[in-house]
Amino acid sequence: MTTSLFSFRRARAILAKEFIQLRRDTVTLRMIVMIPIMQLLLFGYALNTDPKHLPTAVISQDSSPIARAFVAGLKNTDYFSIDHEPRSEAEATEMLQRGDVLFVVSIPPNFERDLLRGEKPKLLIEADASDPVATSGALSAANGMMDRVLKEELKGTLAPLRPAKPPVELRLHRAYNPEGFTRYNIVPGLIAIILTMTGIMMTALAITRERERGTMENLLAMPVRPLEVMVGKITPYVVIGFVQAAIIVAVAWALFQVPVVGSLWLLAATLIIFITCNMAIGFTLSAAAENQTQAIQMSMMVTLPSIMLSGFLFPFRGMPEWAQVIGNIMPATHFINISRGILLKGSGMAEIWPHVWPLLVFMAAITLIAMKRYRRTLD
Amino acid sequence: MMTAAPDNVIDVRGLTKSFGGRKVVDSFDVQVPRGRIYGFLGPNGSGKTTTLRMICGLLTPDAGEGTCLGFDIVEEAAEVKRRIGYMTQKFSFWEDLSIRENLEFVADLYGLDRRKERVDTALQNLNLVDRQKQLAGQLSGGWKQRLALAACILHEPELLLLDEPTAGVDPKARREFWDEIHRLAAEGLTVLVSTHYMDEAERCHAIIYMSYGRLVTQGTVKDVIRGAGLSTWVVRGQNLMPLARELEAEKAVKTVAPFGDNLHVSGTDKQALEAALKPYFNREGLSWHEAEPSFEDIFIRYMADAQDNFKGAENGNEGDAA
Ligand SMILES: Nc1ncnc2c1ncn2[C@@H]1O[C@H](COP(=O)(O)OP(=O)(O)O)[C@@H](O)[C@H]1O
Numbered sequence A: 001m002t003t004s005l006f007s008f009r010r011a012r013a014i015l016a017k018e019f020i021q022l023r024r025d026t027v028t029l030r031m032i033v034m035i036p037i038m039q040l041l042l043f044g045y046a047l048n049t050d051p052k053h054l055p056t057a058v059i060s061q062d063s064s065p066i067a068r069a070f071v072a073g074l075k076n077t078d079y080f081s082i083d084h085e086p087r088s089e090a091e092a093t094e095m096l097q098r099g100d101v102l103f104v105v106s107i108p109p110n111f112e113r114d115l116l117r118g119e120k121p122k123l124l125i126e127a128d129a130s131d132p133v134a135t136s137g138a139l140s141a142a143n144g145m146m147d148r149v150l151k152e153e154l155k156g157t158l159a160p161l162r163p164a165k166p167p168v169e170l171r172l173h174r175a176y177n178p179e180g181f182t183r184y185n186i187v188p189g190l191i192a193i194i195l196t197m198t199g200i201m202m203t204a205l206a207i208t209r210e211r212e213r214g215t216m217e218n219l220l221a222m223p224v225r226p227l228e229v230m231v232g233k234i235t236p237y238v239v240i241g242f243v244q245a246a247i248i249v250a251v252a253w254a255l256f257q258v259p260v261v262g263s264l265w266l267l268a269a270t271l272i273i274f275i276t277c278n279m280a281i282g283f284t285l286s287a288a289a290e291n292q293t294q295a296i297q298m299s300m301m302v303t304l305p306s307i308m309l310s311g312f313l314f315p316f317r318g319m320p321e322w323a324q325v326i327g328n329i330m331p332a333t334h335f336i337n338i339s340r341g342i343l344l345k346g347s348g349m350a351e352i353w354p355h356v357w358p359l360l361v362f363m364a365a366i367t368l369i370a371m372k373r374y375r376r377t378l379d
Numbered sequence B: 001m002m003t004a005a006p007d008n009v010i011d012v013r014g015l016t017k018s019f020g021g022r023k024v025v026d027s028f029d030v031q032v033p034r035g036r037i038y039g040f041l042g043p044n045g046s047g048k049t050t051t052l053r054m055i056c057g058l059l060t061p062d063a064g065e066g067t068c069l070g071f072d073i074v075e076e077a078a079e080v081k082r083r084i085g086y087m088t089q090k091f092s093f094w095e096d097l098s099i100r101e102n103l104e105f106v107a108d109l110y111g112l113d114r115r116k117e118r119v120d121t122a123l124q125n126l127n128l129v130d131r132q133k134q135l136a137g138q139l140s141g142g143w144k145q146r147l148a149l150a151a152c153i154l155h156e157p158e159l160l161l162l163d164e165p166t167a168g169v170d171p172k173a174r175r176e177f178w179d180e181i182h183r184l185a186a187e188g189l190t191v192l193v194s195t196h197y198m199d200e201a202e203r204c205h206a207i208i209y210m211s212y213g214r215l216v217t218q219g220t221v222k223d224v225i226r227g228a229g230l231s232t233w234v235v236r237g238q239n240l241m242p243l244a245r246e247l248e249a250e251k252a253v254k255t256v257a258p259f260g261d262n263l264h265v266s267g268t269d270k271q272a273l274e275a276a277l278k279p280y281f282n283r284e285g286l287s288w289h290e291a292e293p294s295f296e297d298i299f300i301r302y303m304a305d306a307q308d309n310f311k312g313a314e315n316g317n318e319g320d321a322a
């Protein structure tokens, strides 16, 4: 008659208890719903501005009508205000660096000739993408402008040059932010950040609260195993994580027209792994925290680097090497890539796998640590 | 599994535990036979809670060993936990769960069959059927104790460890609590209960007295009184407080304790005490007689000793100078 290694009944009992306690804790319940909405509105509206008439420099090395039509077309989008005409590329780059202009448009020599010969001349737009909010709208407008101008200019005898493939290659060069940060990117990132923030803290509190209230002594005096406690305590918060993720995706889709391109099922599957990682971190922290204040402080210590170094706020590849190394250890970094891939680019398992396996490894390791650190006694 | 019931339900030796370099429990031995109620006494901070926690596997002893219900208290803590009921000093059930939910939770953790039946019975015994949906946190102190006891015996343990179960509970509830303890002991349950109340100590089959982490004395109340080697004089009269202060200054007098309109004056050396008190015998308005020391006198004396130890530890020479 030995105590079985894992009892579903005991795990379920802990789980039911957590749910009941949560249901009666209206403050926490409200936070669970409000935090994602507030954050999303904050980030969403802060980034949702759509500025127009941005300073632009044009270097035109071709004075043909088509080239002029392009420049006029840019102006007509209302996004570009062409107020600088540098004489050299070096001067243009300098303007971009100084921030005098946000765009440099370069029209190569013999643009019209190459176009008519079907040689696909390159129209280069360099953008100061370190301010993605400002530039992303303008860049998409430039794209649309191309088609319109070509349709209008290539008429009559030139009509055959108007094939399915555009005869001009529009090259967008995002200086200082090669990944092209847009407000869309914020939303998938926000899922990772909010789940990290609330997940770690709530789990850490779930254990330290028992210690602080003295109920831990009672729990430890009864025949329940660490894994049962962990499963029972974590499961409710996995559910909460899902609710929060659903809120974020739904609100982002409804208010900010953020696309949902990929499979939500795949997102859900990876979400489970990611949430479990955070819960296990919280569980591990709770072993070290004596009271709820300490638990909150420790959670912040883990959450802050996740916000700063995961590629949520700053472009990941723009960070120094050491920061990237730290960032790569954190689950948030990988999940941001996964959720961006699935939501914005429609990535499948094959594409996100490079970020899924580190999550799995992390989950296994941190769960083991959490179990080891769980105190079976009051020592 | 062992089936032969060991003679001693608790049998531990040399238990030692330090916190931050300070020995809180020091080479403590205790044996409690089956079906007995043992009272666990000692001043605050003497290490009672720590000892109980070591016995039920909640703390790992630094040294010492022993068995509880035949299971090793360190190696087989899981087996011990399933068979004992431990009632913590501070109410430690879930205040944001209802009375019924608490009992159901406990039943699940112990893997009990007939959960509904057991919980219903417990609620009936508690007289809490009508209030079963009330949150445990809303109960008054006395009801909390009763709920805690009911939850601790739900899985029919063989041993109960109770840590000051009646602190802050009114006399009637205290009485009922003890009636229940005796009823359970009659059914074969063994009980180790820590307390500060003399009347409760006298309701135990035997007591264990602890001070500064060490065992001071143990045995039946009679044995303990006899073993203490205390002589007591009772003095009756008016305006006793100034007298008490005078008597306390006498070297042979160990304790002076007021009991209603008289004082109990005790000492360990019978002759010396009598010699010291002689000058007071003729004082006007006082009537003196020698008495059997009560259990409380003994207890007060041990408490006084403990305080002396404490002073002695702080400034070593004071005792000699006096
Ligand atoms: N977890 C702990 N950490 C540090 N000191 C402790 C701890 N538990 C108890 N103590 C100290 O050990 C001593 C004995 O405490 P305790 O066993 O609770 O005594 P009692 O129950 O007899 O009042 C006290 O001085 C207390 O402050």
Ligand SMILES: [Mg+2]
Pocket (backbone or CB within 6 Å): B045, B048, B049, B050, B089, B163
């Ligand atoms: Mg105590």
